[in-house]
Amino acid sequence: MTTLFINILAFGTLLSSIFSITSKNPVISVIFLISTFVQAALYLIFIGINFVGISYIVIYVGAIAVLFLFVIMMINIKLTDILETGNQYTKNLPLAIAIGSLFIFIIFTIVPFNFNNVPALSVLLDKITYFNSILSNSNIVSINLINSIVNNYFLSSISDVIITEFQQIEVLGHGLYTYGAVLLITLSVILLLAMFATIIISRNNKNIKT
């Protein structure tokens, strides 16, 4: 049940991200963007990564997307300009397909394709291996062995989830404040620099004259 729900969420994420690119009206595309973020956050929470999911909602939906929406409503773009640029998406389509397929090819030649990630496929595969073991009826080729070969079980992160499921945020905070304290300091310096940089770039120079 949850796997089905997760699949629906993943599909919805993809669909709404496509809509957010292709929709003509910028406001609607931002709303689709928000729905993409919400669905991705739900997906992350359902597969057990609580903290990242929650921070998705807080940061992207709460701050960035609403800021986008606000800015787009403020600047009030004419729709005709956007409609003209909308035709140019299909012009670059062959290039995008070529680059994307090349990337996928390279990734999948080095990274083995892993059926464990796609529940619908893995169920089918389990059935096949099950029938296989019944037919061959041998103890050596057990389901587990085939599963471990096909599904790459040694890479699965079940133990990870079980350990950190309950107190993920707690564990994160603990690690961040003891082991990675210097990382926290570095991050704070980066944020300080970001704040400083935005101030000096956007500052009005006429005020300094006095």
Next chain:
Amino acid sequence: MIFISILTLIVAKALPSINSNLSSVYFTRISAIVFIYAGVLSFNTLYIQSIGSGIGIYSGLFQVTVISQFIEVFLLVIGSLILIAWPLRSSLNYISLSKDENLAPSGSVELSYSTDFSLIVLFSTLGSCLLVSTSDLVSMYLSIELQSFGLYVLATLYRNSESSTRAGLKYFLLGGLSSCLILLGAGLIYAYTGLTNFESIYSLISVSEVNNIIQGASLGAVLIIIGFLFKIAAAPLHNWSPDVYDETPTIVTIWLTIMPKISILILLLELHTQIGVIGPLNSITINLSSIQENSIYLLKNLLLISSLLSLIIGTVVGLAQTRIKRLLAYSTISHIGFILLALAINTEQSIDSLLFYIIQYSITNLDVFLIIIALSYIINNSYLNEDNDSIKDIRYISELKGKFFLAPLLSLSLSICLFSMAGIPPLIGFFSKQFVLYSAIGSGYYFMSIICIIVSVISASYYLKIIKVLHTEVEEDTKLLQARTRENLSVIRSYKLTENKYTLLSNFHSFLISTLTLSILFFIFKPSLILNSTQLLSLSLFNF
């Protein structure tokens, strides 16, 4: 330690910058002193006996080794030199001399820029100091972000000029892309090995025989190295660098060409030697997996290909340039090719030559850019008359024409620097090229060394072109020029009555130029000073 001292000084400096009571001249001076002080501190840590093969500090996220400390000292000294050379009086008064009413506030703008400049430079240097001694994927990414984020801001700092804003935006987008690549690589490594610490990744690679994990980790390493090559503008990924270097003001260009490259190259050195050292050890063991061999040669081939391409592109495309900073950017690319060649060979001798090359190259480059700044002041002061509000930097080579007669010492030292970059024997650049070529031939890279020799001969031609332009007199324009200077003199005299007397160059600037030029020139008399230290460093990398 040193980082903390820089940090506290940043905070201490940020506070008075709010009320801005202090004169901005002090800011650059103070931050230069901060750099020197931090350099002395990290030089002191070289004397700690236990430093040996490196100490992990901050719970192993950073690793202090002899090399990282030495490079840190070097970085800080170079940084302080750049800061001291910040143009102060001359540019200010020159701007305030101009007639336009609108330009009057730009003098004070210049002042405020210099404080911002020094603060951001501090941030960025903190990032590069961290980057040199990093030993963890997370801390690597954070420090490279800190460093390059400072650089993006630095490139956009002069937002009055359109070109610098454009350059900053371009730099920001492409730097963000390369950061994404680095992050993707780090994520892949983590997904396959579950480790972020460099040491444990090295040991995992050296021990494990599982093809899957090694393959994924090697993919991640390749992506990380591609990202770094993007940042140092090596050849197939070099397209952004001439534009950015050309469009930013010269004082920022110095910083962009020297500082990030040193630290990233040292990080690449650490990564590559560690993985490369593990390689031959594995080939001794009986059950070697072919894929692992592949991954090691993959990195090496990647570096070799990029060095070959950057040697060729840097020289051949550089021949057609008319803007001086574009030309210097292309020469930077070809020098990066030499450095990457020395990096890819990865023997003790080549590492020695790599360190020496980095040091000499940054000294020479600093000198060239300082001289260009100085010349641009002199030119600006001689043509004080008309459209001087926009021209601040030298843009075209042809502007240098006949400047030998205007400022003979400066142009002599510029030509010495360019000769050194081209590799004329008694100067420092010759020795570094010779060491790289020697180590390349010694370990059997004949094709690469032939390419290097051909390419350096070609590149000598465009350095010679600059020198020729510099020393030939302008024949038709002399009368016009004389008339103009006479006119200028009268104008200047009239201005002198009202304005205070402006200096052409600050004392320290000219002192710095002379020192650097003399060190390039007289390196042959006492070569042991740099050579011994680099040799010790490379030995320490391999034998501890």
